[in-house]
Amino acid sequence: MSITTKFTEAFGVEHPIVQGGMQWVGRAELAAAVSDAGALGLITALTQPTPKDLAEEIARCRDLTDKPFGVNLTILPTINPPPYDEYRQVIVDAGIKIVETAGSNPAPHLPMFHDNGIKVLHKCTSVRHAVKAQSLGVDGISIDGFECAGHPGEDDIPGLVLIPAAAKEIEIPMIASGGFADARGLVAALALGADGINMGSRFMCTQESPIHQKVKEAIVAGSELDTELIFRPLRNTGRVASNAVSRKVVDILDEGGQFGDIADLVSGKRGAKVYETGDLDAGIWWIGTAMGLIDDIPAVGELVSRIVSDAEEIITARLAEALR
Numbered sequence: 001m002s003i004t005t006k007f008t009e010a011f012g013v014e015h016p017i018v019q020g021g022m023q024w025v026g027r028a029e030l031a032a033a034v035s036d037a038g039a040l041g042l043i044t045a046l047t048q049p050t051p052k053d054l055a056e057e058i059a060r061c062r063d064l065t066d067k068p069f070g071v072n073l074t075i076l077p078t079i080n081p082p083p084y085d086e087y088r089q090v091i092v093d094a095g096i097k098i099v100e101t102a103g104s105n106p107a108p109h110l111p112m113f114h115d116n117g118i119k120v121l122h123k124c125t126s127v128r129h130a131v132k133a134q135s136l137g138v139d140g141i142s143i144d145g146f147e148c149a150g151h152p153g154e155d156d157i158p159g160l161v162l163i164p165a166a167a168k169e170i171e172i173p174m175i176a177s178g179g180f181a182d183a184r185g186l187v188a189a190l191a192l193g194a195d196g197i198n199m200g201s202r203f204m205c206t207q208e209s210p211i212h213q214k215v216k217e218a219i220v221a222g223s224e225l226d227t228e229l230i231f232r233p234l235r236n237t238g239r240v241a242s243n244a245v246s247r248k249v250v251d252i253l254d255e256g257g258q259f260g261d262i263a264d265l266v267s268g269k270r271g272a273k274v275y276e277t278g279d280l281d282a283g284i285w286w287i288g289t290a291m292g293l294i295d296d297i298p299a300v301g302e303l304v305s306r307i308v309s310d311a312e313e314i315i316t317a318r319l320a321e322a323l324r
Contacts, residue, residue, distance in 0.1 A: 003186075003311060007140060007173040007195035011098060011119060012068055014038030015308050016196025017186070018121075018142070018175055019203045021072020021100050022150075022286070023047055024272050025211060028057050030300070032064035033208040037304035041069040042100055051086040058094045070098030070121070077104060084109070092116045100142065103151075107136050123177065123198075125153030127166045130174075140173040141166070142198050148178030149201050149227075149239050149288035160192070167193025181293040183310030187319075201288045207299045214278030215285065216297050224292025230266070230284065234259060239288060244281040245270070 005016045017039035019031065026044030034041030043061055048054040054071075061069055071091050075084065088109060091099060099113055102123040113120050114137070122133040123142035130141045143166045145159030146152045157165075163176045176194035179185065181202040189197045204211060205219040218241070228246040230238050233253045240246045249262045264270075270283025298306070 003190075003308060005173070005190070005195040007175055010140065010173045011040065011121070013040045015304060016175070016190075017304060017307065018042070018100075018196065018198040020177065020198050020200030021074065021102065022200050022204065023074075023268070024275050025200075025204055025209060026072055027210045028061035028064060029210055030203060030206070030208050031069045032061050032067075033206070033300035034203065034304070035067040035069040036065045037301045038067070038308075039304050040098065041065075041067075042072045043069065044072045044074070045087045045091070046074055046082055051083060051090045054087060055090045055094060058090070058096065068097060070100055071096050072100040072102065073109070075101060075103040075106065075109070088112055092118070101138075102142075105136075106133060106138060110137055121175070125151070126155050126157070127162070127169055130166050131169050134170055134172055138172070140175065141170050142175050142177050143170075143194070144198075145176070145178030147289045149286040149290075151236070151238055152178065154235055154237060159189075163189060163192040163194050179288060179290050181290040183307045183314060185290075185293075186307055186311045187314045199290075200286075201290045202294060202303070203300065204287070205294050205297055206303055207297060211275040212278035214280065215275060218280055219287060219291050219294050220297065222287070222291045224289045226291060227287060227289055238284075239286070240284045241280070241287045241291075243284070246284050249284070 007016050015038045019034040019041050021042040021044045024047055026042050031041030031043045043057055045054050048057050098119050100121045106122050119139040121140040122138040123144055124130050125144045145162045146156050159178050173195045175196040175198050176189040177198035180197040180199050186197050205216045226242045227239050228242045230246055230249045245265050249265050252261050266284050271285055273282040274285040
């Protein structure tokens with residue numbers, strides 16, 4: 001038995017599970033393992049310092065799996081924007097057929113991707129942005145609830161409300177993001193109207209995840225209470241692990257500080273050091289409230305198989321038995 005949805009059919013994957021595109025984490029070894037397991041693995045384009053490096057990472061992933069995988073391209077307003085056109089050209093030239101976009105409006109990127117047969121899955125944090133993306137012609141929506149790691153938006157709508165609210169408006173395949181870590185979440189997402197789930201934090205804590213073992217052990221030890229919402233006064237909220245750095249950032253901004261006062265604390269290079277060295281206070285690092293549901297560090301194949309088989313058991317046994 002397998003779980004077939006609009007998402008699996010449209011995007012050509014076996015299981016309705018996507019590995020979120022994560023900065024510093026979405027590398028070839030993780031994406032390949034996820035795709036090998038029948039889910040959709042994603043390489044994170046901007047983890048690679050140059051477009052040439054991205055081309056090499058895609059080639060490395062192809063050496064590790066013959067299953068389809070995608071590339072995440074996060075479009076964020078920055079003072080010195082990366083060369084998006086060059087990254088996009090690499091994606092096209094490499095023959096990638098699925099791209100996850102996130103951040104700003106995907107419209108400038110759609111013509112080139114669609115002209116080259118690439119399906120675009122756009123991640124957004126509100127119903128209004130999902131409806132806008134659908135109207136622009138994206139091929140799928142990833143709707144991201146308040147529970148998520150990274151940027152949950154400013155509306156603070158948890159998935160239990162956001163997913164069915166979006167499902168009323170979205171006709172194309174839609175997957176649910178934020179707070180998903182096991183079979184119960186997959187079944188719940190399907191019941192709420194989604195066609196699958198996106199997991200970031202859960203895939204961080206697997207054997208193939210390219211981050212330090214101490215970070216994985218911290219995720220297992222942590223609870224759903226161990227995150228901080230940073231940048232709230234700047235209206236650019238991010239959910240990260242609670243540590244000495246993130247708590248200092250919150251304090252500075254709560255006392256009226258501006259971004260310049262925290263720029264060094266939140267630099268990407270410092271965050272990357274956490275994953276490289278296992279020093280949990282080296283910088284900010286991203287994790288969702290799903291941390292409270294993560295109790296082990298399995299191989300990716302084991303994790304995906306467990307989620308799918310447990311979801312089938314919930315649907316065909318426990319829920320079916322309730323119908324009397």
